[in-house]
Amino acid sequence: MKHTPGWGLLKGLFETARNFVGSYYQPGRLTTIEYPDERLPVQENFRNFPMLIYDGADPERGLRCVGCKICEKECPPQCIYIVLERDRSGKVQKRPRLFDIDVSVCMSCQICVEVCPFDAIKMNTEYELSTGDRFGALLLRKAELAKPNEYYRRLHPTEAAEVDARLAAAAQAKAAAQAKEQAKLTAKPAKPAWSTQP
C-alpha cells in the first residue's frame, strides 16, 4: 500500500474538524445530557433499589410482605434485615415489624424481587438519593420502602400489569377454593392476614 507521509495526520485533522462542526447540529454526535437541567427518560426496565409494595391506602395494613425472609436469605450482599411482628402474647405474626434495606450495601441485583413468591418487593427507579448522612439516611426503613401499587404501576407498567393479573387470578382461585371449602364445611375460617385484596 502506498502511503504518503503526512497524509494520515491530515486525515485525522479533517476528522476532528468534522466532529467539531458536527457537534453543533448532529444530535448523534453530542450525546451529553446536561443533568440537573435535563434528564434522560427513565427506562421501564430500569432498576435501582428495592421497595415494598402495598395495596390500598394504608402502608402498614396493605403491605404485601409476609415476612417470609426468603429475600433476606437470598440477598447476595445480605443487605436486608427483617424482624417479624409479634402480637401481645408473643406469637409471630405474618408481617414484618422491621424491614430495613441498607442501600449502601445493596448492589441492585434484583434477586430479592425474583425470589419473592408474594410479589411484595419490587425495584424502585428513584436514583437521586445522595445524602450527607451516610449511616442514617442510607438505611431505608419500612416506612420509606413502602410504596403503593399505583406507584409501581407507574414505574413499570408492563411488569405491573402481569403481576396484577397473576395476583388477581390467584385471589380468584383462592376465593373459589374458599367458597368450595365453606360450602363443604360451612365453617368460617379466619381470613389470612396477608391475603391481598383483589
Added chain:
Amino acid sequence: MRAQAGDLEMRGAFAAEPHGGGGRSAGSDAGWGAGAGHEWVRPAEPVGRLEGEWLEVAMGPHHPSTHGVFRMNVALEGERIRKLKPVFGYLHRNHEKIAEGTTYLGSMPYTDRLDYFCSLTNNWAYALAVETLAGLGVPERAEYLRVITGELTRLLNHACLVGFLLHDMGTMGTPLMYAFREREKILDLFEALTGARMMCNYLRFGGCRVDVPAGWLAGAQRVVDEFPRFLDEFENLLTTNEIVLARSQGVGVLSGALAVNAGITGPMLRASGVNYDLRKVDRYGIYDRFNFRVPLGEHGDVYDRYMVRILEMRESVKILAQALKDLPPGPILDPKSKLRGFRPRAGEAYGRIEAPKGELGFYLISDGSVRPYRYRVRPPSLINLTVLEELCLGHTVADAVIVLGSVDIVLGEVDR
C-alpha cells in the same frame, strides 16, 4: 548504590504494599526493596562505565495510565526499562471465596463486577459453567439473546479499549470520547433490556431473565447499522496517523510461541498470528450458525493488537446483523431451571467463552449443596498480563504505558 541516592526515592510512599515484604519498616534503608524476602529490581552493584545509574520508579497504583490500581515497579536507565515488576492486588475483593459461601444464583451479580466493562459476557461464562454442571438446556431465543448481548459487549469493550490505548498515546482523549459516545448508545440498549447500564445481571441458568421490551430490537438494529460508520471515522482519525504508526509498530512484540506458552488468549493471541477463537474452537452456544471470520495479526506488536480489535468489531457487527435477523420467538428460560433451592448434582464443570479480553472460564465443583464447593475464575486479563515484562524490556516508559494499554486489563478481573 550510595545511600545518598535514597534522597530521590519516594520514601515511605510504599509502606502499604499489598504483596511481600511483610516485616518491612517504612523507613528502611532505600525506601523499598530492602525488606526481607522482597525481591526487587535493583541491579547488581557495578555497572558498565557509561551505563549510568538506574532510576527506580513505581508507576502506580495512582497513575493515570495503569487502568485502575495497578503498579509497575520499573528500573529505568535514562528512559529505557531494564526491569519491570507488576504489582497487583489492590482491588482484591475475595470474589472466589465469597462465591463459595453463597448460592449459585447469588454469585451471578458478583460476576458483573469482575470485568466491569463486560458484565454480560461474564454472566454468560458463569451461566455456561453452571448449565454444564446441572445439565440445563437453553432455549433457542435465549441463545440468540446471549449472542446479541455478548457481541454488543464486545463492541463496547473493544471500542473503549482502543480509545484508552490511543489516549495512553497522548491524544487528549479525543478517540476515547468518540468511543464513549458509541458506548453510550450500547449502554442505553443494555439499560432498556436489563435495567442496568453496567451491572446487568441478565443471564439466568438455562436462559435469560427478561425478554426484550417492545422496540428494543429496532433500537439495537439501528445501533448495529450505525456502528461501522463510527469505525470508519475512528480509523480515519488515527489508524494511518504517522505518529500512531511510529509509536505502536515494533513495540511490545509478542511472538506466537511465547503467547501460546504463556497461555495468552483473546485478541492479544490472535494479534500474534495464532488462530484461536473459542467461538470457532468450542462453537459454544449457537456460534456455528453465524458467518464470521477471525482477523489475525502478523507482527504481534501494539499496532496489530489495535487493528485486530478494530477488525473484530467489524466481524461482530456482522454477527449481530445475522442474529438480529434470525432471532426466533419462543421461551427464554429452560422450564427445568429454578431460582431458589438450586442444587446441581455433585461433580465438576468448566465453562469457558471467548470474552472480549480472552478466554474467560469458570471452574466449579459441586458437592450437591446449594453452594459451590469450589469456584475458580480463569481471568483473561490476569493471564494476559503475565508477559508484561517480556513486552516492555528495552522499551521506554512511554512504551510501557501503551503496551499495558494494548494488553487490555480491567483490574476488577485481574485482582478479583
Added chain:
Amino acid sequence: MMETLDQLFVLLKRWVVGEFPAAWRLWLSPLIDAGAIIGVFAGLFAVTTLLERKGLGRLQNRMGPNRVGPFGVLQPLADGLKMLTKEDIVPRAADRVVHFLAPIAMVTPILLAYAVLPFGRNLVAVDFDAGLLFFFAVGAGTELAVFMAGWSSRNKYSLLGAMRGIAQMISYEVPLVLSAVAVVLVAGSLSLPSIVDSQAGYHWGWLARWHVFTPWGLAGFILFLIAATAESNRSPFDLPEGESEIIAGHLIEYSGFKYALFFLGEYLGLFAVSALGITLFLGGWQAPVPFLAWVPSYLWFGAKLLGCIALFIWLRGTMPRLRTDQLMNFAWKFMLPLVLVNLVVAALWHGTAAWGFFGAGATRWLLGGAVLWLTYSALSHALFTAPGRGPRTYRYAD
C-alpha cells in the same frame, strides 16, 4: 479618521506620557508598555483557557465548560479563584528556594520576549536592531526554569519530565532559529518591525507579499510551527508533561498559584512564539487583501494570533504524542536537514529575484517547491519507512 484609529494606542500613550514631567518620561514609557503587555496577554490567556476547553470539548463531541456564567464565559474567573485559594504545597524534600523561583524564572523571560514583537503599526515596545536574536535569547531562559522545577521537586517523574523538557527545547531551538534565519536572509534585517515592512505590498494588487506565499516561506512556516509546538510543549510534543506517562512531568509537585504561573508561562510562550511566526511569515499586522487595509493593524494581528491559537488547539485535540527518541530523531534527522535545505532555497529565491522573463515567478516557485518536496519525500522515505512499518493489511481465518 482610520489613521487615528490605527494609531490609537500609540497616540494614547504619547498623550499620557506627555502629561507627566520630563524627568518621569524615561521611566514611564516602558512601564506603560510593560503594563499593557501584561494586561492584554494575561487577559488573552484567560480567554484562551476557555476557548481551549470549549474547542477541545467540541472536537471531542462534548459541551465544554458551560456552568459558570452564560455559556461558561466566567469559567476562567472560577479557575483563577480556585488556583489562588488552593493550598500551596511544597514537598518536604524539595529544594524550597529553587522550587519557589522556578515559576518566576518561567514567566519573566517570556514576558521580556514580548518587548520586541510589533503588535501593530508602530506598536512595538522596543525596536532592537537585533530584535529576533533578543527573542530567542530570552526564550532560552525558560529551559532553565523547567530544569529548576523538575530538579527541585525531588520527584522521579519531575526529574524525567525536566530531562525530557530540556532535551526537547534545546533540540527544537535549532530548527526554530534556522527557519527564522531564512526570513532574515531575505528581509536583510534582524529587527522585527523591518521584517514586517519587508512583507508590505501586494503582488498584482491582490496577493499579499507575505513570506508564507513563497516556497521557502511555506516550508519555513510549517517547520517553524512544528518547532514552536515543540518549544511550547504542546501536543503532539507534550512529552515533558505527558500526563499518561509521567503524569505532569516537571509540574507534578506544583499546586495553587505556582502552578498557575507555570500555566500562564506556557500559554504566554505559546502566544509569543505564534506572534513571532505571524511576524516572520504571515506579514505581521499587514492586511491580507488591499481592500481591507483600513482595518486597524492591531486587529489584524489579533485575528491572526487567534487563528494560530485555534490551530494549536485543533492539533492538540487530534494528535497523539511522540516518544522521546522519535522526537529527537525528528528534530535532528528530519527537521534540521530540511530547514538547511530551506535556507538554501531561500537564498536561491533571493538570488533569482532579479529574473524578469515571463513566468519567472512560476518558475522560481516550481523550482523551490520541487527541491523542498524532493528533500521531504527522500527524508521521510529514508527515516520513516522500514519493512513492517506503515499501514498493514490483515489476513483472516474462517
Added chain:
Amino acid sequence: METAFYVLAAVTVAGAVAAMALPRLVHCTLCLAVAFVGLAGHFLLLGAEFVSFAQVLVYVGAVAILVVFAMLLTRSADAPPAWVVSRPGLLGVGVAVLVFGCLAATVAGSGLAGREAPPAPEVTVKALGERLMAEYVVPLEVVGLLLTAALIGAVILALEDRAKGGT
C-alpha cells in the same frame, strides 16, 4: 547609567562568587547563569546589543543547560560535600589575588589608563555581519570547521565507549 552599572556589577560578581562557593552543584550552576546574564547586561549597557543577546543565547541557553544536563544524567548533584574550600583552595585564592595584582599593576602602569576613551562606534548587526562574512570569512570558516571536527570527534568517542560497554 552609573547606577545600572553598579547594580549589574554587583549581580555579576555575586553570581560568580556564589557559583564558586555554594555547596550544591545545582545552585552553583544557577548562580553561574545569573552571572552570565549580568555580563550580558554589561554588554547591553555598552551598546553591544548583538554580543549581549548572543551571550545570553549561548551561555545561558547552551552552556548552563549543558552543565545542568550533565548533572541530571549523573545525579552527582545530590551529595553536597560538607565544606568546599579545602587548603589547596585557599592556595588558589592566593594565586588569584597575585595574578589580579600583577594584571592591575600592568594596566595601571601602561598609557591606556589615563587616556580618554574614544566614542564607541555605532555597531549595527548589519555591519557586524558584513565584517564577518567579508573580511573575516576565512577565520570564521576555520573556526566552524574546528568546531565541527570537535563535534564529530565527541560523537565518535561516545560511540566507541558504548560499543565497549556492551549495551
